[in-house]
Amino acid sequence: MPPQNSYIGRFAPSPTGPLHLGSLFTALASFLQARKHQGQWLLRIDDLDTPRLATGATEKIITTLDAYGLHWDGEITYESQWLAHYQNAIERLTQQDLIYPCTCSRKQLKRDRLENPSIKTYPGFCRYHRQSPLSPHSLRIKTPDQSITIDDLLHGQHQQNIHHDIGDFIIKRRDHIFSYQLAVVVSDHRQKITEIVRGIDLLDSTPRQVFLQQRLGFVTPHYQHIPIIVDAHGTKLSKQAFSTPVHTHNISQTLYYLLTQLQQNPPQELSSAPLNELLDWAITSWDIKSLEKITAISL
Numbered sequence: 001m002p003p004q005n006s007y008i009g010r011f012a013p014s015p016t017g018p019l020h021l022g023s024l025f026t027a028l029a030s031f032l033q034a035r036k037h038q039g040q041w042l043l044r045i046d047d048l049d050t051p052r053l054a055t056g057a058t059e060k061i062i063t064t065l066d067a068y069g070l071h072w073d074g075e076i077t078y079e080s081q082w083l084a085h086y087q088n089a090i091e092r093l094t095q096q097d098l099i100y101p102c103t104c105s106r107k108q109l110k111r112d113r114l115e116n117p118s119i120k121t122y123p124g125f126c127r128y129h130r131q132s133p134l135s136p137h138s139l140r141i142k143t144p145d146q147s148i149t150i151d152d153l154l155h156g157q158h159q160q161n162i163h164h165d166i167g168d169f170i171i172k173r174r175d176h177i178f179s180y181q182l183a184v185v186v187s188d189h190r191q192k193i194t195e196i197v198r199g200i201d202l203l204d205s206t207p208r209q210v211f212l213q214q215r216l217g218f219v220t221p222h223y224q225h226i227p228i229i230v231d232a233h234g235t236k237l238s239k240q241a242f243s244t245p246v247h248t249h250n251i252s253q254t255l256y257y258l259l260t261q262l263q264q265n266p267p268q269e270l271s272s273a274p275l276n277e278l279l280d281w282a283i284t285s286w287d288i289k290s291l292e293k294i295t296a297i298s299l
């Protein structure tokens with residue numbers, strides 16, 4: 001852990017719908033971890049994937065966080081305002097000869113995989129047969145055939161050979177949208193984020209982000225991947241799974257419930273306490289280590 005006052009954490013939801021219980025669970029954990037360390041907690045709206053954005057979702061997310069007392073520090077930032085910075089990162093990677101245009105369509109790649117089931121990742125066709133950058137293309141990054149190890153503070157070491165397990169991945173889509181992998185790395189760097197608390201479903205993409213950080217000369221933050229909330233069938237609660245949005249009545253009860261799910265054992269007498277009292281208790285008693293090695297929590 002760094003000195004306490006240098007802690008900068010963040011919550012970076014994508015406004016593809018209102019917050020559901022699973023995202024509030026993550027927001028609460030990252031908020032409590034920052035406050036416990038007298039750190040800053042920033043709110044960044046990941047609004048790059050424009051075809052998936054839902055009208056009014058940003059406002060709903062902001063209202064919900066506010067209603068639950070999860071107050072962020074400083075101004076809210078929007079990734080859509082940082083396009084020049086993502087482009088600049090691509091240019092720096094291009095100078096290192098790491099980027100190439102890929103004209104393969106998703107349909108074509110799917111057909112290849114059906115014909116040859118041993119192909120699990122992008123086979124690198126355009127890496128070895130240079131395509132004209134004039135035809136519609138995505139941009140891929142050349143991945144090194146070497147293993148990258150990350151040290152997760154809750155799960156220990158996690159190793160991945162991204163070339164073998166993922167393949168050359170897309171950093172700018174064919175529809176000109178910057179990929180999540182690139183944007184998250186550039187945004188975290190711009191905001192000097194030191195601690196990332198997020199769902200374990202993103203653990204697998206962390207080595208790709210560390211690889212980009214290394215190539216761009218950025219410092220790698222500390223990672224703590226917390227469990228995801230799953231329903232009775234073991235499916236992650238998500239907007240895609242049409243999970244119901246969190247309501248803004250019964251706020252204290254929902255918060256008490258989430259603290260229980262976060263393994264914090266809130267005392268029974270706080271179950272009807274006002275929001276502020278409950279949050280104060282939660283910040284003081286917060287112990288993220290209770291989530292060590294846990295990957296899923298079912299509702």
Ligand SMILES: [Zn+2]
Nearest residue numbers: 102103104126
């Ligand atoms: Zn290709």
